[in-house]
Amino acid sequence: MIDKYKMDSNKMLWHLDRVCDFLQKRDVVPIHIDMGLSKGCNQKCVFCYGMFQGNKFRRGYEIAFKGEPFFNFLRDAGEMGVRSIGFIGEGEPLVNPDVYEGVKIAKESGMDVGMATNGELLDKNEALEMLKRLTFIRFNVSAGTPQGYRKIHQVKEGVFEKVLENIKYCCDLKKKYNLKVTIGLQMVLMPYAIDEVLPLANLGKEYGVDYLVIKHCSDTPDRALGIDYSKYEEAKDIFKEAEKMSDENYSVIVKWNKLMSDKKKYDKCQAVPYFMMRVTGDGKLFPCAQFFDYRADEFMIADLNKERFKNAMFSKRYYEVADKIAKLDVHKECMTNCKENSINEFLWEITNNKPEHINFV
Numbered sequence: 001m002i003d004k005y006k007m008d009s010n011k012m013l014w015h016l017d018r019v020c021d022f023l024q025k026r027d028v029v030p031i032h033i034d035m036g037l038s039k040g041c042n043q044k045c046v047f048c049y050g051m052f053q054g055n056k057f058r059r060g061y062e063i064a065f066k067g068e069p070f071f072n073f074l075r076d077a078g079e080m081g082v083r084s085i086g087f088i089g090e091g092e093p094l095v096n097p098d099v100y101e102g103v104k105i106a107k108e109s110g111m112d113v114g115m116a117t118n119g120e121l122l123d124k125n126e127a128l129e130m131l132k133r134l135t136f137i138r139f140n141v142s143a144g145t146p147q148g149y150r151k152i153h154q155v156k157e158g159v160f161e162k163v164l165e166n167i168k169y170c171c172d173l174k175k176k177y178n179l180k181v182t183i184g185l186q187m188v189l190m191p192y193a194i195d196e197v198l199p200l201a202n203l204g205k206e207y208g209v210d211y212l213v214i215k216h217c218s219d220t221p222d223r224a225l226g227i228d229y230s231k232y233e234e235a236k237d238i239f240k241e242a243e244k245m246s247d248e249n250y251s252v253i254v255k256w257n258k259l260m261s262d263k264k265k266y267d268k269c270q271a272v273p274y275f276m277m278r279v280t281g282d283g284k285l286f287p288c289a290q291f292f293d294y295r296a297d298e299f300m301i302a303d304l305n306k307e308r309f310k311n312a313m314f315s316k317r318y319y320e321v322a323d324k325i326a327k328l329d330v331h332k333e334c335m336t337n338c339k340e341n342s343i344n345e346f347l348w349e350i351t352n353n354k355p356e357h358i359n360f361v
Contacts, residue, residue, distance in 0.1 A: 005182075007213050008255045010342040015083075018275065023351070027314050028274040029081040034289070034339070036089020036281030037070075037096035039063035043118050044154040045142065047188045047217045047225065048090075064091075065283035066098040069305045071105050073279070076309040078109025084135070087115040090292060091281040094121040100130055107133040116140055116186065120159055122166040128173050136182040138213075139167050142189070144199025152193060164207065171208040184211040189259075191217075191231030194238055201242040201252050211251040214239065216258045219336045221290075227336070232259040262336040266348035269330050271340035273322055279304065285312055287325050290335050298324060 003009075012019060021028045040061035041048075065073075077085065085106045087093040094117050096102075106113045112135040119139040131137065141163060143149040149160040170183055185204050189197065197214060204212040219227045239254045246252045272278075272287035279285055280292050283304045291299035301321050302312035312318060328334060330344075 003253045004251070005211070005253070007215075007253050008257050008342075010346055012275075012343060012346045015275075019347075019350075022270075022274055022347075029313070030273065030277045031082070031275050032084045032086065033077060033082055033277045033279060034086040034088045035065070035279035036091045037065055037087055037093045037099055037102070038089075038091035039281040040095050041092040041118075042095065042120055043092070043159075045118075045140075045188070046152055046154060047142065047190055061095055063282050064096045064098075065279065065281060065304070066096055069283055070098055070102060073283070073304050073309045074102060074106045074111075075109050078106070078111050080310055080313065082111055084112040084114065087113070087117075089279070089281050090289065092121065093117055094119075094123075100126045103130050103133050114138070118153070119163045119166045120155075122169070124166075124169060127170060128177065131170060131173055131179050131181045132177075134181045136184060137170065138184045138186050139163065139209075140188065141167075141185050141200065141203075142187050143193060143196040144201070144203050145196060148193060148196045148199075152190060152196075164203070167209065168207050175208070182211070183209045184213060185209055187212065187214045188217050189214055189232070191228045194231065194235045197235070197238050197242050201245050204252070205245055205247075205250050209250070211253055212242075213253045213255065214242065214259075215255040216262070216337050218338060219262070221333055221335060223336075227262075229260075229262050258337045258341070264330050264334075264341070264344075266344050266352075267330060268348070269325050269328055269334065269340065269344055270347040270351065271343040272325055273301070273318065275343055276340055285309065287321055288338065288340060290338070 015031050018028050018031055038061065040063065074085065087099065087102070093099050093115055100123070103113055113133060114136045115134055116138045117140065141149070142152045146160045149155070150157065153159070173179065174181055174183060185200065187197070187200055201212055216232065217225065217227050219225045242252045243254060277285065277287060278289045285301040285304055286292060286299055287301070299321055301318050304312070
């Protein structure tokens with residue numbers, strides 16, 4: 001199945017203006033920013049990297065990036081040339097009461113807007129206006145059976161059914177109003193939950209979403225989650241069977257590159273803070289998500305509750321943090337298969353593997 005979203009790769013070839021700025025050592029406005037909207041979450045998934053980022057789950061509902069600092073950040077980002085915002089942080093975005101207004105302001109500021117959510121807290125009264133503005137909404141559903149969902153998402157009985165109801169509601173709105181929004185499911189696959197793949201692939205088709213993406217579980221530098229990549233390797237036939245469920249309206253996308261290996265093909269991180277950046281659920285600006293709690297004092301660029309994004313970018317502190325990132329040993333100090341991994345592979349190729357006779361194209 002062709003991955004028309006290029007989820008298992010990157011889209012850097014469509015942003016060569018920023019790549020050229022980077023190669024010429026000019027200041028580069030990030031193409032994309034992922035941001036949290038809360039330090040809280042209504043679920044406590046077993047794979048959640050948020051537990052290493054200061055996520056307080058239900059105790060963190062009130063710790064959120066909201067109000068004018070949040071809205072000013074979105075306006076600044078759009079004005080500076082950030083091209084997309086993802087409400088994809090360490091907490092659940094729908095915990096934040098300002099999320100719906102945030103979607104509106106981000107879109108009005110000229111950015112594409114995406115959201116990843118577990119879907120349980122969806123406000124159906126706000127859903128239509130939100131879906132009109134989103135490029136995509138991706139529901140994090142990492143099991144295809146009620147018992148598997150309860151085990152992996154660590155929730156009570158009935159939550160799985162509520163989430164599916166909300167997904168169907170969004171799909172029905174898309175169809176009724178002919179909306180452009182892409183509606184997807186994401187399965188963060190725990191190696192012991194391979195038997196949940198096919199049931200979830202069937203559910204995605206039944207409910208009418210646009211895609212299901214099956215992805216790896218990232219691990220910490222010290223492998224605290226204990227992810228065994230050999231289990232993914234053993235499940236190749238199941239992944240291929242799931243892919244066969246794809247048709248012209250529904251794609252099952254397997255992130256083969258990341259599922260089959262957690263080894264980095266580069267020796268230096270060049271993706272952040274130049275092409276991607278992150279914002280914590282309480283409004284702190286970082287180059288990447290790994291340092292939200294771990295070594296935060298070394299890598300926090302600014303507190304956006306106190307400082308405007310447009311002032312934090314290209315500040316003295318920004319360059320200090322960029323220099324620290326450049327000196328990291330990515331093989332020992334970085335999480336496995338991070339979101340920036342494919343971008344780093346692309347940048348490493350063009351900055352370190354220049355061939356001879358380049359004009360003989």
